[in-house]
Amino acid sequence: MKKADFKVQSFKGGFDDNFTYLVTCGKTNTQFLIDASVPFREISSNVSHKISSVFITHTHGDHISYLDEVISSFPDLKVIIFRDSVSGIGGENIQGVDDYSKIQAGNLNIEVIHTPGHYDDSLCFHMGNILFTGDTLFVGRTGRTISLRSDTRQLYRSVYKKLLILPGDTLIYPGHDYGPKPYCTLKENIEISPLLCAVDEDDFVKRMEEYERTRLS
Template identity: 30%
Template sequence: MIFRQLFETDTSTYTYLLGCERTRRAVLIDPVDTQVGKYEDLLRQLDLRLVYTLETHVHADHVTAAGLLRERLQSRSVVHRDAGARCADLLVTDGVPLQVGDLEFEVRHTPGHTAGCVSYVMSDRVFTGDALFIAGCGRTDFQQGDAGLLYDSIHRRLFTLPPDTLVFPGHDYHGNTVSTIGREMARNPRVGGGRSQEEFIALMSELELDYPKDIDRALPANQACGLRPAAGGAPRVRCP
């Protein structure tokens, strides 16, 4: 497997490139629109063909590159059906398998940060988006956020994975790159160490976080796969 962890500094967003060495087919998880040129260069350098962009959710802090990459490289966008992005080529649900050459992913619905959050599970790793961070988790005070639901998603859908499963989050603000399920279960200060659901809900309600500075731009753009809505307000959709 070809694997690259890419970092967008303005929003501290991780994007992941995974490629099949046999077929040269590849996916990008949570691509950012300002990085499209870098993705294209990297794909050429590695002799890979992008077939899917996988979104962990509809983001509020950056604009996805899914629509631009679809136009330029004919990739197909993947989003959960509850995310509110009907522009996607594939609207997936919990348990859906995705295969790209020899790469196998399971879509695991992990709502709570938003209603349409998913994690992408592989045999040895999981891409958790904004559900579970390294020593943290996503906020729950907007976009259908629900602290109790996020707690359940993490404990029932992620902490049930093998403890040595690698955790690759959607963001990190402290220079961390990877953790494990076992480490987060034991040490995560928000959801680990035996913290109860009631304690977690109280903690999240007391955070008093600032209004997301880019949500008014990013949210409608991401509901249109990162492209401007066409005349009449409908997003542009390419038929696969």
């Protein structure tokens, strides 16, 4: 998939510098969202026809704050979500997906990667050389594992065994603007992130504990 095959627009806002992404297929003009964390009125002027689907990176409230608003604007819209979370989301057009499910939107192929750790229903979405990472991976660090249904060891396996094995020039688009810049390549991210330089799982657990001990807020 080449760059010209799609366009990604990012919208920042919501609960805590969240990002919602609007993706447009270059061939068919099909448009879809990654998360619903920003008021839809801030995105709608960029929608040419209708939103076909919304891909939910995980069901923490800030990532689905405006899901009802998007569904009421586009009643046919498909909601793509981890299979175990389907029953927690109301609506008719919910599509539960699993690790390595493949979804087509227009001419674009999106691969689902289940990445539990920050939250047990966390998904990343891989399209061409782009990876939408939700709260699993930010610019500068991984997500945190302080909430119910978090698991640091699972996060290690998700990040190190499923994401960091992708090509170094893969661009990550995270769920929040927490880093020195809004997006970067995996290779750059490893260079600036001590949490991405663990030698093994135990070392990662130690690094996460150290991070939580020393973070400012």
